[in-house]
Amino acid sequence: MSDVAALAGVSKMTVSRVLAGRGVAPATRERVQHAIDELGYVADAAAGALSSGRSAFAAVLVPSLASSNFSDTVRGLTAALEPHGLQLLIGDTDYDLEREERLVRSMLRHQPRCIALTGAQHTPATRELLVRAGVPVVEMWDLPASPIDAAVGFSNAKAAREMVRYLAERGYRRIGFIGGASELDRRGLERLKGYSQEVKARGMSERVVRLGDSPITMSHGAPALDALLQQWPDTDAVLCVSDMSAFGAIMQCHRRGLSVPGDIAVAGFGNFEVAACCTPAITTISVDAYGIGKRTGETLLAALAENDGASRHATPSRRSVKIDYTVIARESA
Amino acid sequence: MSDVAALAGVSKMTVSRVLAGRGVAPATRERVQHAIDELGYVADAAAGALSSGRSAFAAVLVPSLASSNFSDTVRGLTAALEPHGLQLLIGDTDYDLEREERLVRSMLRHQPRCIALTGAQHTPATRELLVRAGVPVVEMWDLPASPIDAAVGFSNAKAAREMVRYLAERGYRRIGFIGGASELDRRGLERLKGYSQEVKARGMSERVVRLGDSPITMSHGAPALDALLQQWPDTDAVLCVSDMSAFGAIMQCHRRGLSVPGDIAVAGFGNFEVAACCTPAITTISVDAYGIGKRTGETLLAALAENDGASRHATPSRRSVKIDYTVIARESA
DNA sequence: TTGAAAGCGCTACCAC
DNA sequence: GTGGTAGCGCTTTCAA
Numbered sequence: 001m002s003d004v005a006a007l008a009g010v011s012k013m014t015v016s017r018v019l020a021g022r023g024v025a026p027a028t029r030e031r032v033q034h035a036i037d038e039l040g041y042v043a044d045a046a047a048g049a050l051s052s053g054r055s056a057f058a059a060v061l062v063p064s065l066a067s068s069n070f071s072d073t074v075r076g077l078t079a080a081l082e083p084h085g086l087q088l089l090i091g092d093t094d095y096d097l098e099r100e101e102r103l104v105r106s107m108l109r110h111q112p113r114c115i116a117l118t119g120a121q122h123t124p125a126t127r128e129l130l131v132r133a134g135v136p137v138v139e140m141w142d143l144p145a146s147p148i149d150a151a152v153g154f155s156n157a158k159a160a161r162e163m164v165r166y167l168a169e170r171g172y173r174r175i176g177f178i179g180g181a182s183e184l185d186r187r188g189l190e191r192l193k194g195y196s197q198e199v200k201a202r203g204m205s206e207r208v209v210r211l212g213d214s215p216i217t218m219s220h221g222a223p224a225l226d227a228l229l230q231q232w233p234d235t236d237a238v239l240c241v242s243d244m245s246a247f248g249a250i251m252q253c254h255r256r257g258l259s260v261p262g263d264i265a266v267a268g269f270g271n272f273e274v275a276a277c278c279t280p281a282i283t284t285i286s287v288d289a290y291g292i293g294k295r296t297g298e299t300l301l302a303a304l305a306e307n308d309g310a311s312r313h314a315t316p317s318r319r320s321v322k323i324d325y326t327v328i329a330r331e332s333a
Numbered sequence: 334m335s336d337v338a339a340l341a342g343v344s345k346m347t348v349s350r351v352l353a354g355r356g357v358a359p360a361t362r363e364r365v366q367h368a369i370d371e372l373g374y375v376a377d378a379a380a381g382a383l384s385s386g387r388s389a390f391a392a393v394l395v396p397s398l399a400s401s402n403f404s405d406t407v408r409g410l411t412a413a414l415e416p417h418g419l420q421l422l423i424g425d426t427d428y429d430l431e432r433e434e435r436l437v438r439s440m441l442r443h444q445p446r447c448i449a450l451t452g453a454q455h456t457p458a459t460r461e462l463l464v465r466a467g468v469p470v471v472e473m474w475d476l477p478a479s480p481i482d483a484a485v486g487f488s489n490a491k492a493a494r495e496m497v498r499y500l501a502e503r504g505y506r507r508i509g510f511i512g513g514a515s516e517l518d519r520r521g522l523e524r525l526k527g528y529s530q531e532v533k534a535r536g537m538s539e540r541v542v543r544l545g546d547s548p549i550t551m552s553h554g555a556p557a558l559d560a561l562l563q564q565w566p567d568t569d570a571v572l573c574v575s576d577m578s579a580f581g582a583i584m585q586c587h588r589r590g591l592s593v594p595g596d597i598a599v600a601g602f603g604n605f606e607v608a609a610c611c612t613p614a615i616t617t618i619s620v621d622a623y624g625i626g627k628r629t630g631e632t633l634l635a636a637l638a639e640n641d642g643a644s645r646h647a648t649p650s651r652r653s654v655k656i657d658y659t660v661i662a663r664e665s666a
Numbered sequence: 667t668t669g670a671a672a673g674c675g676c677t678a679c680c681a682c
Numbered sequence: 683g684t685g686g687t688a689g690c691g692c693t694t695t696c697a698a
Contacts, residue, residue, distance in 0.1 A: 344669045344670075345670095347668060347669080350667095350668085356667070357668085361667080361668085380674090382674095383673095383675065386674070
């Protein structure tokens with residue numbers, strides 16, 4: 001920066017102002033900009049952060065970047081935060097709460113301006129770290145009973161209930177559920193819970209197969225469907241924890257010579273791309289994953305703006321943004 | 334850190350050494366660690382980076398996080414770099430070279446220790462910035478004619494030729510290609526180039542449909558297949574620029590009552606999960622996307638180790654790692 | 667094995 | 683509109 005200042009014949013402060021886009025006379029600004037280009041000068045963000053006491057980072061934690069759900073959410077966050085000069089620090093927890101804690105710890109070292117993470121469940125240490133960080137926090141994809149700060153999500157249980165209701169209304173009575181075996185995928189467990197509640201409420205019996213790790217992939221569907229039909233051969237509909245699994249199940253139906261939905265109806269969750277493209281097209285719950293990211297970003301920005309205006313100590317906003325979901329009726333159920 | 338030092342009754346330097354895991358007497362180390370836990374102290378990475386002149390960042394640029402290809406590559410990079418204490422700065426270029434340049438510029442402000450980016454094509458300014466950065470750079474997913482520094486990838490053109498060869502050997506003679514319309518997806522264009530070369534070399538005629546933006550998604554396949562069959566109704570095989578498109582095309586064949594591969598063979602590229610799960614299972618080119626990330630990470634680490642040992646000015650390694658690919662023969666072709 | 671001083675590159679603050 | 687000074691929280695270097 002000294003070099004640039006010298007070349008432009010101004011002080012470092014003026015260079016700093018030009019970079020920050022603050023009040024500088026047009027002529028001066030041009031000279032400085034020229035010097036910057038000349039020297040290929042790139043300001044050091046670490047020095048800036050240290051000096052000003054505010055970084056340009058936003059921390060983001062998702063269970064898995066490979067799931068289109070969460071990569072869409074990350075895209076939404078990027079869309080909201082990048083225009084405000086925030087650089088995303090993205091971490092992949094792999095559905096592991098200990099790993100989440102390690103990642104939070106490591107990200108906190110970079111003094112992020114705000115934090116977005118997935119789900120309602122975290123280790124006590126993670127919660128403690130997050131609260132102490134004193135920056136806006138949003139938990140995404142769930143509506144926690146006691147949020148750390150704010151939340152942007154929906155009730156996975158209620159959404160699953162709605163799908164069971166849809167199936168019941170279409171006349172299906174022997175409805176199964178296939179999902180993952182892991183206790184770590186809380187959203188999957190919530191969906192299972194919603195399924196169980198609604199099935200019981202209607203006096204139907206539960207038919208649950210839990211198999212495999214999260215994230216649930218396409219290859220989950222085939223063995224899960226086989227297991228379900230082996231135990232309950234007369235099953236007439238199956239709700240899958242995700243469209244990935246639903247797709248695998250439908251392909252397995254093809255292989256077994258079962259028609260969908262004629263012999264068995266299959267419903268998914270998430271409205272992934274495959275649900276619309278596959279034949280039969282998959283009936284599913286549509287969740288706006290990108291919107292969750294976007295709304296989360298906006299919520300964080302609003303909290304940042306407030307904190308700037310008011311006291312320094314982050315006043316937890318506790319706001320909770322409910323994201324809509326809808327049953328998309330297609331061909332498979 | 335002063336607070337921690339005071340509480341532990343040592344100097345700041347000793348606290349710093351404990352955090353860095355350097356030579357400190359066990360008793361002292363314990364006292365310090367206790368004070369750290371007590372106060373919930375989290376070291377400031379910006380200050381550390383500024384003081385030591387070396388950040389803990391690795392910059393990564395991919396065209397799209399939504400493509401499982403690239404999210405797998407990011408996972409591979411994480412696996413390689415995270416254990417060495419490097420934090421990934423992930424950017425999504427959206428197949429836009431201008432955006433790539435902006436992202437590089439913004440990431441460079443954080444003084445990354447190394448940089449991984451996708452493809453061989455960049456704006457002149459991007460190349461300039463990257464060279465001036467003086468840190469190891471790896472270009473992934475391609476083998477550039479004149480790499481900036483190192484490269485980890487394969488020839489997309491040769492891989493596509495191999496698939497055409499496979500199809501020709503299975504007796505297909507009227508082979509089409511469906512891909513994206515964008516000039517920005519260089520890997521897609523390379524695949525098209527390979528197709529054209531091999532088709533011409535065998536005296537067959539080209540049948541090319543280019544449609545839609547990158548990243549190519551499942552919904553690309555159906556309209557592209559329709560367009561192909563409208564123009565060349567007697568097509569007996571189609572090579573798709575990606576498995577996503579191939580899947581969409583196969584589903585469209587189902588809808589049109591065409592049997593695959595009986596009426597028309599369909600081949601994909603990438604060996605995505607859907608290729609193995611769908612029926613008929615998709616014949617494709619398998620590329621180890623995760624491995625590209627892993628190898629890239631290892632290449633970067635090796636370069637960092639060298640630079641540490643030797644001179645400060647990064648000696649470009651110019652090494653080029655070739656990644657294997659293979660035709661996976663399944664049911665669809 | 668530990669401590670003290672200097673300074674990394676920038677921005678906040680106050681003068682002019 | 684511009685410049686000087688102080689100092690952000692660490693690590694480097696050297697001394698004890």
